[in-house]
Amino acid sequence: MSYAAAETAPVAAGHYQATEVTKTFGSVSVLRGVSLTLRPGRIHTMMGENGAGKSTLFKILSGLLRPTTGELRLDGAPVAFSAPHDAHQRGIYLVPQEPALMPELTVAETMFVGQLPTRAGFPRRVDWPGLRRQAQQALSSLGLAIDVGQLARHLSIAQQQQVECAKALLRGCRIILFDEPTSPLTSHEVERLFGIMRRLRDDGCTLGFISHRMDEVLDISDDISVLRDGALVDTVDRSGFDRVRLLSQMVGREMRVIPRRTASFSTGRPMLQVEGLAHAPRFHDVGFTLHEGEVLGLAGLVGAGRTEIAETIFGIRTPDAGHVRLGGDEITGLAPHAIIRRGLVYVPEDRARHGAILPMTITENITSGLLDRLRQRFGLIDRNDEDRTGAAIVTQYRVRCAGIDQPLRQLSGGNQQKVVFGKWMGLQPRVAILDEPTRGVDVGAKDEIYELIEELAKAGLAILVISSEMEELVRLCDRVLSIYEGRIVAEIEGADITPARVGQSYLSRDGLAA
């Protein structure tokens, strides 16, 4: 197969239709009967909260996953793919958010992987000059100036996405799906990508797009479909675009959230003061004060820079600029262990990787962070004291378990999280940063964790909560800061903390002003 194959590839009219597509993983249902049609010359955007099923849908459309039930039709004829390669041959290409790189190959070669052009004759050899020429032309036709002779590892993510677009065209693909391409990009890079997308659309390609950012979605889309909990809520075209309505469709379910009775802490004793903190390119000029007994929320999209802010405060990352003070003392640039000793703890999002040691027992997990505080005899840890400490925390944090010697992995997600909390709170910190404190915790246990957080706050702990769930922020926080592309764009206080306001506040760089 030589490059000529690309020219004989189906010049599809490009109507790509999904009918009643469902997808289940084990017992978890991710897509529930989604039906929609992508049309040539249009950019069709999927919107929805995290976990709504947008990416899964695109993976099914592009052959990475197979639907559990339902049907795909390309220009009226049913199609089924066993691998992405099959989808490419039918003219469908997925541009992932962070394209799978072949770092040690040249850009030109990566564009032709799997179908290198060869020269006739024996032995059949790769046509390197032809390959480079075609690769360079494909990029030029999109207005891109990327040296195809350099190694792919030197490309930025934006360039990788651009190369993927050219790759789709080289493979004769006219249905191109973009899975949340803009979240790792700067605004300048987004404009460039949109330029390419418009060019492809005007040329009659069928484009699919996923994004959380309301501004850019309204800017570039011709059609918008809203997904919620794996089901299609609505599809509207440009005439039906309405920011507020889309938002309420995304959030959807009745908000039966009882907000915390909030208090104003601006006159209270400041515990954590952050000033002009920056870590390019992830966040810039972040400043806030967290007071004793206050629960402050950080709202934002995944990738907005919230975790990076927390990691910088905690000393995992070194800031480019700015100051962090803990109870008045400068802690900027200290290492995490020094910061912990001064009374600030960070409970990270990925419990299994950073917080919990699953094969070890509950007690061992709890005491692993405070071994030097246990009573010792001749330099050896007093096991009785260790057990007492473990038992005390299990009781205080209402961990449901068979006994304190049970391995942590046997507990449910919620109880594991309580143990992790107990471990950190055993250090008696003054400030705690909780990153997605209820990730992987079932609904019933969530409430218990919320109650624990409230009790800790009542006892005077200053708490910074990072959460992607609006209900959680509404339920817990006295104050919410909204982060968009690494900047604080809104501050919401007291009674203003409602799902709608919080949800709207971090979707654009204008915060609530828009």
Added chain:
Amino acid sequence: MTTLPLPAAGVPEREMSAAAPRRSRREVREITLIVATALTIVTVGLFNHGFMSTQNLRFMLLNSVVLSLVALGQTLVIATRGIDLSVAPVMGLTAVVTGLLAQSSGLPLVGAVGIAIVLGLLLGTLNGLLVARLAIPPIITTLGTYSLYSGLVFVYSNGTQVDSVPRAYATLGNGFVAPFIPVPIAVVVLAVALLLVWFMLNHTRFGRAILAVGNNDAAAYNAGIGVTGVKVRVYALSGLLAAIAGLMFVCYTGSATVTTGTGDHVELQSIAVALIGGTAIAGGRGNVVGTVLGSLFLSVILTALVFIHVPPIWYSAGEGLMILVTVTAGMRQNRGGAN
């Protein structure tokens, strides 16, 4: 495809920057190795003129042939992000089987070549199937087959060993192409193998698929590359090259025992020279010319140890030290080229 023609009208835009790194790293590596080898030869030669004699140079070249052949296969395996520890016993088994048959029943050389090819492909394919089909990690797979194949050498030899080989074998191992052309036949064998493997890796679809798999096997699969088939064939090739190396070994030395290959840790040497030659242990990058230059460099260093009167008990430690230094220096060179 109507208004978006490919190829597009107009000249490709100017390249981003003249300084954009190209594929020059390889050439840099090869030049470094050639210079290092030459410097070693000249430096040691200044103190001991015998080191620079034609005879010794030829000896060092000949001495690197066996390792080079093994390491060519190893390079391909590492390029797929794998590793093949079983090359040492595959080499040893082939040496013992062909050598004993030649010694006891006068097996003609053609037959020995046939046996080497079959044996190498067979043992290599078994590795490949375990790695690619059963998805056992390469280091575990080949650690297992290392023991298995070593065991077969004991079973087959049953306490006997090869002490001498027929004339045809010895000629293949030590003879010249022609009396008036003082080029060893073994070096020609290596040159042909290098040319074939180099061409395959750099100019055929299969070769490029090896590198694609090593870069990112999931992405390679998504692009329509038969990843399983590529891996099986690469391990088969590694077995084949190790078996040919075994045959060349018995022809060159006229002897083979149960510790041939494994005793010298050929598996580790072959990995080391591949890395010295610029192949990435993380896969995706393979430099076969560098591999051969690397094993030549190793051969020169080992011979130099003899010439500068290092006590023999230090050879192994010296070899290890030199491998550590070179691999580390090579990795620094790569990192320098990365940005």
